[in-house]
Amino acid sequence: MTDARKKTSSATGATAAPPPAPSSAPALDEGLDARLVVERGSSFRLDVTLTAAPGDVVALLGPNGAGKTTALRALAGLVPLSDGGRMRLDGAELSRRPPESRPVGVVFQDYLLFPHLTALDNVAFGPRCHGASKAEARAQAAGWLERMGLATHAGSKPRRLSGGQAQRVALARALATRPRLLLLDEPLAALDARTRLDVRAQLRRHLADFEAVAVLVTHDPLDAMVLADRLVVIEDGRIVQEGTPSDIARRPRTDYIAHLVGLNLYRGEAEGHLVRIPDGPALTTADDLTGPVFVAFPPSAVTLHRGRPTGSSARNLWHCEVTGMEAHGDQIRASLAGELSLAVDLTTVAAAELDIHPGSEIWATVKASQTHAYPA
Numbered sequence: 290m291t292d293a294r295k296k297t298s299s300a301t302g303a304t305a306a307p308p309p310a311p312s313s314a315p316a317l318d319e320g321l322d323a324r325l326v327v328e329r330g331s332s333f334r335l336d337v338t339l340t341a342a343p344g345d346v347v348a349l350l351g352p353n354g355a356g357k358t359t360a361l362r363a364l365a366g367l368v369p370l371s372d373g374g375r376m377r378l379d380g381a382e383l384s385r386r387p388p389e390s391r392p393v394g395v396v397f398q399d400y401l402l403f404p405h406l407t408a409l410d411n412v413a414f415g416p417r418c419h420g421a422s423k424a425e426a427r428a429q430a431a432g433w434l435e436r437m438g439l440a441t442h443a444g445s446k447p448r449r450l451s452g453g454q455a456q457r458v459a460l461a462r463a464l465a466t467r468p469r470l471l472l473l474d475e476p477l478a479a480l481d482a483r484t485r486l487d488v489r490a491q492l493r494r495h496l497a498d499f500e501a502v503a504v505l506v507t508h509d510p511l512d513a514m515v516l517a518d519r520l521v522v523i524e525d526g527r528i529v530q531e532g533t534p535s536d537i538a539r540r541p542r543t544d545y546i547a548h549l550v551g552l553n554l555y556r557g558e559a560e561g562h563l564v565r566i567p568d569g570p571a572l573t574t575a576d577d578l579t580g581p582v583f584v585a586f587p588p589s590a591v592t593l594h595r596g597r598p599t600g601s602s603a604r605n606l607w608h609c610e611v612t613g614m615e616a617h618g619d620q621i622r623a624s625l626a627g628e629l630s631l632a633v634d635l636t637t638v639a640a641a642e643l644d645i646h647p648g649s650e651i652w653a654t655v656k657a658s659q660t661h662a663y664p665a
């Protein structure tokens with residue numbers, strides 16, 4: 290959990306935002322307790338267990354086709370759960386309830402605002418469906434638009450709203466039903482890069498104020514890290530890692546996550562400071578471990594040399610070939626293969642001085658102190 294948040298980040302704890310749970314209440318009487326089992330045709334099966342306390346913001350992250358959207362749709366009741374699945378929210382079993390009678394608010398990727406209704410009536414739609422009178426629903430909607438800084442746009446139709454404004458109207462519409470579970474599907478994907486920055490910061494504040502469980506799906510690690518207290522990484526229908534953003538960034542456990550957070554990652558067998566990589570070299574690390582481990586280091590920790598360095602104190606020295614180069618921020622990221630495959634960041638000046646290009650032979654060194662080993 291980030292310091293700015295006043296909420297619990299425990300997946301199963303009961304010390305949540307108001308109303309406080311009686312101390313004797315089982316933890317799972319509050320928040321989300323779901324096992325999402327979904328069969329998609331004969332080739333894809335999702336089986337993901339998600340628990341979250343009120344106030345948690347959980348991001349589902351994963352490559353294309355991993356099952357993130359399927360998980361979100363299952364939580365919303367838009368796809369049925371298969372045998373073994375369950376979905377409890379605040380202690381109530383919801384898996385057989387139709388979407389419209391679940392206390393769940395959804396912000397879809399394209400927002401799905403009603404084009405013929407004003408922003409106010411779009412937001413009022415939620416409370417109206419939950420039995421509020423027209424006047425009551427409109428009063429509540431006006432309150433939500435005010436909170437979102439959109440009071441002056443209440444009378445605008447969606448086509449007159451910017452992407453960021455439409456996103457906030459969609460969020461207001463979902464929140465106006467006072468859901469116990471808020472689902473956001475790629476909430477920032479429809480926005481251009483500049484708008485995205487502002488909207489990300491605003492969304493973060495709204496999620497921090499939200500007192501129930503929020504689950505969002507994203508491809509973007511930055512969105513996930515900024516918006517969520519906890520990341521759940523899904524690959525091929527399964528959870529491969531979950532934890533706080535900093536845990537995951539420091540200790541990735543799959544190639545996908547390592548790539549996402551920009552680290553070189555290897556799996557091997559440790560014997561003290563030496564880690565043997567199967568079919569590869571041994572790496573010297575600062576950590577002293579025994580048994581199966583991961584070793585990670587950032588591309589910026591690698592130094593390149595045109596000739597074999599002499600007198601270098603680096604224990605990790607590999608002979609490689611440059612297989613690719615691409616711009617990465619204001620740096621160049623080079624991919625190397627050979628004794629070890631790795632990514633290296635270097636400045637354009639360094640790349641010019643070394644005169645490297647795809648096909649160049651190169652020596653790479655990494656200091657043991659720049660590597661990080663942890664149990665696999």
Ligand SMILES: Nc1ncnc2c1ncn2[C@@H]1O[C@H](COP(=O)(O)OP(=O)(O)OP(=O)(O)O)[C@@H](O)[C@H]1O
Nearest residue numbers: 329330333351352353354355356357358359360508
């Ligand atoms: N309606 C469907 N019928 C059959 N298979 C489906 C259906 N929708 C999705 N799938 C399959 O389910 C798997 C998971 O898809 P899903 O859309 O949940 O992944 P995702 O992680 O959200 O991917 P993306 O990031 O590309 O949106 C994929 O193999 C996909 O082809």
